[in-house]
Amino acid sequence: MASKLHQLQSKACQATQFACKHGSSYYKQLLEQNKQYIQEPATVEKCSLLSKQLLYTRLASIPGRYESFWKELDYVKNLWKNRQELKVEDAGIAALFGLECFAWFCAGEIVGRGFTFTGYYV
CATH class of the missing domain: 1.20.5 (Single alpha-helices involved in coiled-coils or other helix-helix interfaces)
Structure with a gap:
């Protein structure tokens, strides 16, 4: 567990260094590309x-x-x-949409609990 924490800390440090090094040039480039909106x-x-x-x-x-x-x-x-005339493709799209809505609901519940999984025994 400590090694994982050290790896995470190391990656975060690398990301911070990268952002410090390239952040201002990215900011200037972004403003230059979008100057028509300023x-x-x-x-x-x-x-x-x-x-x-x-x-x-x-x-x-x-x-x-x-x-x-x-x-x-x-x-x-x-x-x-007219559900009797419904094609398999349409039913599949509807099922995928319903599954996506359920997945977003579950993700929202997890985020709402502070990224904790409660009620599950692992």
């Missing part, structure tokens, strides 16, 4: 304006997303009504 001058007023624009743009998109949700729900209802 607002000049960077003032508090400009940041406030942009945050309000984002908020109200998101609020304005709610009706479209609401309509899309109901279209998707109608599609699923139609599939359920």
Whole structure:
């Protein structure tokens, strides 16, 4: 157990050194590649304006997303009504989607407990 801890500490130290060595060049490169998104001058007023624009743009998109949700729900209802005509591929996709949702639920439960496995006897 102590050797594993030492290996983990060593890897963390290497990662920190790499980040210190290459972090500023990566930061400069990232800003250079995305300079078209940077607002000049960077003032508090400009940041406030942009945050309000984002908020109200998101609020304005709610009706479209609401309509899309109901279209998707109608599609699923139609599939359920005609489930005798359902292809194996469609059923497989639905099963994989359900399995993915369950896996994300389990992962969320584990994260919510602080990455502890309780109730399992190993």
